Amino acid sequence: MKSKTIRRWSFIHTWTSLICTAFLLMLALTGLPLIFHHEIDHLLGDAPELKQMPADTPHLGLQQLVRAAEAHRPGEVMQYFGWDEEDPNGVVAIMARTAGTEPNSSHTFMLDARTGEAVEMPSANGGLMMVMLRLHVDMFAGLPGKLLLAFMGILFVMAIVSGTVLYLPFMRRLEFGTVRQDKSTRLRWLDLHNLIGVVTLTWALVVGVTGVISACTDLIIAAWRNDSLGAMIEPYRGAPPLTQLAPASRLIDIAKAAAPDMQPDFIAFPGTRFSSEHHYAVFLKGSTHLTSHLLTPVLIDASTLQVTAIGERPWYMDAMGMSSPLHFGDYGGMPMKILWAVLDVLTIIVLISGLYLWLVRRKAAKPVAVEAEVAA
Known part of the structure; x- marks a missing residue:
């Protein structure tokens, strides 16, 4: 690869990495507990627990559950009903002052499908995991925060691609996995930075791309409402309110x-x-x-x-x-969660080592610049 091309890719890698590093560190640190959010909720006592009852206890009808929810939150209206993935007897209810209230202002709780008893869900209404989730999703800034994080995700993907391009000629000189222990601290960290970056390459790309998509959720839903949903409800346009x-x-x-x-x-x-x-x-x-x-x-x-x-x-x-x-990593059970957590920690090491390498290089470049000025 020509030196001019290398300099261009190095410029792209350096600045895309630097711009997104602080945000990526925040996302990696908040994402780590979110991988185990179910387990942490149980540990903190924030997970809803339903009463033990015979397995054949029948469920109430859906309208009965609606009435139970409305009795629990008088003056509010139903927005959503969902079924709990962990307990088939749990129905998650979301209510608010109006049907169109934005999600972060709604109230989420669980209903026992057998009795209609309401059980609060602290983690869904401002508990520790909700704070972690809001930081991870939009930094408590709504759509502008999501779009900013989406942009940082795009920069992260660019940093991964440019880093891979730069690593290809590096691999021709050294065997894969080589860490030059006899060299300076900076070179050892450079080797580790490159090695861990390549090992986590596929995972980082998956997480980066899916993170960008997730950050654009509001825009995606708006497009669906205007396109698919709009076509389905067209016959009702102008119909009187219910x-x-x-x-x-x-x-x-x-x-x-x-x-x-x-x-x-x-x-x-x-x-x-x-x-x-x-x-x-x-x-x-x-x-x-x-x-x-x-x-x-x-x-x-x-x-x-x-x-x-x-x-x-x-x-x-x-x-x-x-x-x-x-x-x-929420689809393969605990082994997948552990793997995701390990890769997350390795990514944190890559981010911190990349920042360290840039600072060391910048510090080393200053005396050279001073000497050039004196010589001139």
Whole structure:
């Protein structure tokens, strides 16, 4: 590779790395506990626990659960119902003053599907894990924070690609994995920096790309609302507002009849950003690890309970659905979480060592510049 080309790639690698390093360190440090958020919630006592009851205890109807939720939070309206992944007897309810209230201002709690008893979820409403999540997702800055982190993710991917290009000629001179112990501290750290960077290359690219996608979630949902959802609710444009909702009791049966072999993931009530003013939207998922993150919406008229549309999934919604589990390693059990944590720690070492190498190089360059000025 020509020296001029190397200098260009070195410039790209240096400055993309430097600009995003502080943000990447924050993301790596907050992402580490988020990998184990279920386990930490249980350790801190923030995880909701339902009463022990016989296994064959029947569940209440969906409308009964709606009434139980409304009794628990009087003056608020239902936004979403979801099913807990860990406990089949748990139903997660999200409520707010209005159906259109933005997610960070809503209140999340769990209902015991057998009794309707409400159980609070501190970790979903401002606990330690929620603080970590907000820092990781938007730094408590909403959409501007998400877009800033998306830009930092793009710089991170550019730093990975440029670093790989620079490492290729380096590998021709030394065997893979070589750390020159007999050289200076700077060269030893350079070798470690390069080695760990190559070892974590694929993982870092996956996490970087999925992080950018996740940071653009609001924009992706807005595009889906304008495109796919807009087309599905077009016949209702200009329709008078609903004065009363039909009971939610049969929503799951209706949706499953319309889309067989799929399971409910969550229900969006009328007026939320995943539905319309005139529809319940039941989002169904597949039964495999892959399809469990790919959601198909079934729109049900909120007054007649007739299915009006079964939404096709745009590619960008599939990308969004797959990005979160890939980003946090949340699809392969504890072994995958441990692997993700180890790679996260190695990435922190790469980031810190890269910053150290730049500072040492900059410090060493100053005397040379001074000598050149004196000689001139």
